[in-house]
Amino acid sequence: MDVESAGAVVLGRDAEGTRAVLLVHRPKYDDWSFPKGKLDPGEHRTTAAVREVAEETGLAVRLGPPLAPQRYPVAGGRMKTVHYWVGRVLDSSSASLVEGYTYGTEIDRVAWVPLAEAPARLSYPHDAETLAEARALPRGTAPLVVLRHGQAHPRKQWREDDRLRPLAPAGRAEALALVPVLAAYGVSAVVTSPSTRCVETVLPFAGAAGLTLREEPALSEEDATPRAVRRVVADLLDRRAPTLLCTHRPVLPHVLAALGLPDPSLDPAAFLVAHHRRGVLVASEVLAPPS
Structure with a gap:
């Protein structure tokens, strides 16, 4: 079985205010690389990326645009895939605390390395390529997470108003599993269809996160129109804050058209992340629901 890992290229500034990247040193291999690590059983790759950065550097980050995954052979004839995102430190005042941080025997040094010096410091050519990809992306992006609600009680078995149709037990489990996944993007605002199955998906x-839901009728199956959905999406892009939008399968094509993206036919509890800067799309990614 292949090895799957996740991590982040965390960009920021060093103590002198120079643009820098966060690197870690592993004494076992005597190498400098980005914070990363293997996924725990059943762990979503986004959650693993944020967890590994926190464990190896002591810093809490949120994920920005995705980067091309790395894939290379490892011991035992297996292949390793590392999923990377650009990372942003949530509390800039804590960024300087990495000096002297150690993570057991696995990480003995953590450092902000100026971007001009980082390619030479990195031990592997593929890491230098990943850094170059991260540097080429615009700074100051924000994610709009477009989520399809979790698995709902079957429509054919529901005799009441469809707006009141709740999540199935599997959908409730998906809603709980989404909590750390959505936190990985630093979501600070939640906008949802007022239908029960959407509200129950985002409520956990x-x-x-201590957030108040904004229920938006234009995201419901009954009230959605292309024009109304475009208006909602445009408003969320203008806010420039990490935002979660939860809606229904029939409404998703309107949302994605407003973003200028093709419809990926999301499964229940799957999501698309549109990374934008001042309303201009920079990157997008489609992610499977958490297990």
């Missing part, structure tokens, strides 16, 4: 995350 909103509760954990």
